[in-house]
Amino acid sequence: xxxxxxxxxxxxxxxxxSVALLAVGFVWRWLRVxxxxxxxxxxxxxxxxxxxxxxxxxxxxxxxxxxxxxxGIAVLMLTPFVRVLTSFFYFAFVEHNWKYTLFTxxxxxxxxxxxxxx
Amino acid sequence: xxxxTLFLVSIAAGFVGAMSGMGxxxxxxxxxxxxxxxxxxxIAVSIVSVIATSSGSASAYVRDRITNLKVGMxxxxxxxxxxxxxxxxxxxxxxxxxFILFGVVLLSSWVALFRQxxxxxxxxxxxxxxxxxxELEGSYDDRSVNQTIVYRGVRAYLGGPLMFxxxxxxxxxxxxxxxxxxxxxDLVMGLPPKVSTTTSNLIIGVTALAGTSVYLAAxxxxxxMTAPVILGVVFGAFMGTRLLVRLTNEAVRHIxxxxxxxxxxxxxxxxxxxx
Numbered sequence: 001x002x003x004x005x006x007x008x009x010x011x012x013x014x015x016x017x018s019v020a021l022l023a024v025g026f027v028w029r030w031l032r033v034x035x036x037x038x039x040x041x042x043x044x045x046x047x048x049x050x051x052x053x054x055x056x057x058x059x060x061x062x063x064x065x066x067x068x069x070x071x072g073i074a075v076l077m078l079t080p081f082v083r084v085l086t087s088f089f090y091f092a093f094v095e096h097n098w099k100y101t102l103f104t105x106x107x108x109x110x111x112x113x114x115x116x117x118x
Numbered sequence: 119x120x121x122x123t124l125f126l127v128s129i130a131a132g133f134v135g136a137m138s139g140m141g142x143x144x145x146x147x148x149x150x151x152x153x154x155x156x157x158x159x160x161i162a163v164s165i166v167s168v169i170a171t172s173s174g175s176a177s178a179y180v181r182d183r184i185t186n187l188k189v190g191m192x193x194x195x196x197x198x199x200x201x202x203x204x205x206x207x208x209x210x211x212x213x214x215x216x217f218i219l220f221g222v223v224l225l226s227s228w229v230a231l232f233r234q235x236x237x238x239x240x241x242x243x244x245x246x247x248x249x250x251x252x253e254l255e256g257s258y259d260d261r262s263v264n265q266t267i268v269y270r271g272v273r274a275y276l277g278g279p280l281m282f283x284x285x286x287x288x289x290x291x292x293x294x295x296x297x298x299x300x301x302x303x304d305l306v307m308g309l310p311p312k313v314s315t316t317t318s319n320l321i322i323g324v325t326a327l328a329g330t331s332v333y334l335a336a337x338x339x340x341x342x343m344t345a346p347v348i349l350g351v352v353f354g355a356f357m358g359t360r361l362l363v364r365l366t367n368e369a370v371r372h373i374x375x376x377x378x379x380x381x382x383x384x385x386x387x388x389x390x391x392x393x
Contacts, residue, residue: 008181011173011323018170019352022345026121036121038342047331069341073166076348077330079173080323087191099252103191107324110198114328117335 003090007083014079018072025068032065040066047077047115081115084108119153124346127153132171132354134377137361142351143168143293144224148381151388157216159343161208161292162333165326166344167351168294172322174352175359179316184258186313189271189303190320192252193281197299200285201325205332208290214389220291221386227297228378242272242308249274249307258313269310277307281321289329294322 030036042050054070088104091097127149128142135142143164150160179185208216245255254271271277280302288295296318303314333339 003187004180004183004185007187008177011177011180015170015174015177015352019349022349025345026349036346038345040342041337041340042334043337046335050334066341069345072348073339073341073344076166076169076173077327077334080169080327083173084194084324087187100188100191103195107191107194107198110195110202111324111328111331114198114202114331117331 003087003095006086006090010083010086011079014075014082018076018079021068021072021075025065025072028068029065038066038069042070044118046118047074049118050074051078077115081111084111119150119155119343121346123153124150124343125350128167128347128350129354129357132167132351132356133358133361134354134374135171135351136175136355136358137374142171142355143291144227145377145381146347146351147220147292148224148385151217152384155343157213157220158208159338159340161216162330162336162338163292163340163344163347165205165289165292165329165333166339167347168288168292168326169323169330170348170352171355172294172319172326174355176316176319176323179319182258184312185316185320186254186256186271186309187320188252188256189254189307189309189313190317192254192274193278193299193317194321194324196278196281197285197288197321197325198328200282200287201289201328202332204286204289204291205329206289207286208292209332209336214392216291217385217389219389221382221384221389223287223291223293223295224378224382224385228375228382230297230301231375231378241268242270245270245272246275254307256313258310260312267310267312269313270308272308273306277302280306285325285328288322288325289332292329294318294326296322 026036051074054074057067084104084107088108091104092101128146131142131146134145146164147160151157249272252274254274257266257268260267284295284298284302299318299321300314303309303317304311
C-alpha cells in the first residue's frame with residue numbers, strides 16, 4: 001500500500017470511528033436517562049493521561065455513555081497524530097527519505113510535546 | 119447550552135462551511151457566542167471539530183492523489199509551532215481583543231473572497247534551488263478537464279515562515295484558517311488551486327490538534343459541549359458537500375459573502391463596544 005492510501009484510510013477510519021463512538025454515547029444516554037446532557041469535564045489531565053484513563057475504564061469494562069464520549073474525542077485527537085506517526089515510519093523505512101523523515105520527526109515531536117502539556 | 123442548540127448550530131456551521139470551502143469554525147464561533155457561550159470556550163470547542171472536518175475531507179483528497187504530502191509535511195513544521203503559540207496567547211488574552219481579531223479576520227476573508235481573482239493557474243517558469251531540494255513537485259489527474267496537471271512548487275523559503283502566521287491565527291481563533299493557507303500555497307508557492315485547497319485541508323488537521331492540546335491542558339474541552347458540535351459539524355459538512363454539486367459557484371459565493379459580512383461586522387462591534 002502506498003503512503004497516500006495509508007494516510008487516506010487512517011484519516012477516514014479515525015473520523016468515522018470517532019463519530020460512531022460519540023453517537024453511541026448519546027443514544028445510550030438518551031435511552032438510559034432520557035436526556036442528552038453530559039456534565040463531566042477533563043480537568044488537570046494532558047492528552048495521554050486522558051487517553052490512559054479512558055483505556056483503563058474500557059479495560060475494566062466500566063462502560064458508560066460518557067466513556068463513549070471520551071473515547072470518541074480521544075480517537076479524533078489520535079487521528080492526525082497516527083497519520084503523522086505513520087508518515088514518519090513510511091518515510092524512514094519504506095521510502096528511505098531521510099530529509100522528510102527529519103521533517104515529519106520534527107512535527108511528531110512537536111505534537112507529542114503538545115499532547116503532554118498540562 | 120442544550121444538546122439540540124449546539125447540534126443544530128453546528129449542522130448549520132458545517133453546512134455553510136463546506137459549501138464555502140472555508141470550514142465550519144468561522145461561522146460556528148460567532149454563532150456560539152451569540153447564544154451566550156464564552157468566546158474562549160467557543161474557540162476551544164470549535165478547534166476540536168476542525169480536526170474532524172479537515173480529516174474527513176482530507177481522507178478523500180489524499181486517496182485521489184491530489185494532495186501533495188511532501189508540501190504538507192514541510193509546511194506543517196511551521197503551522198504547528200504557530201498553532202501552539204496562538205492557542206497559548208488566547209488563554210491569556212482579553213475577550214474583547216479576541217472578538218476584534220475575529221471580526222478583522224472575517225472581514226479580511228470577505229475582502230479576499232470579494233476580490234477573488236479569476237486568473238487561471240500557470241506553471242512557474244523555474245523552480246528555486248531550495249524548493250527543488252525539498253522535492254516540491256507533483257502531478258494529479260484533473261477529471262474536470264481530463265488532463266494530468268504537472269506542477270512545481272516555488273518559494274518554499276517564503277511559504278514556510280508565512281505558514282507560521284496561518285498556524286498562529288488558527289490556534290488563536292480556533293479556526294482552520296484554510297483561506298489564508300490556500301492563499302499562501304496559491305500566490306506564494308505557485309501550486310494549482312486544487313492542490314492548494316486539498317493540501318491545506320491535510321495541514322489543518324495537525325494544526326488543529328496542536329491547538330486542541332493546549333485547550334485540553336487548560337481544562338477547556340468539555341466533552342458534553344464538544345461532542346454535539348463534532349457530530350453536528352460533520353453531519354452539516356456532509357450535507358453541504360452533497361448540495362454543493364447542485365449549486366452554482368456564484369450562488370454559493372453570494373450566500374457566503376453575505377453571512378461573512380454580517381458576522382464580521384457583528385464580532386468587530388461586540389469587541390469594540392465590549393458587548
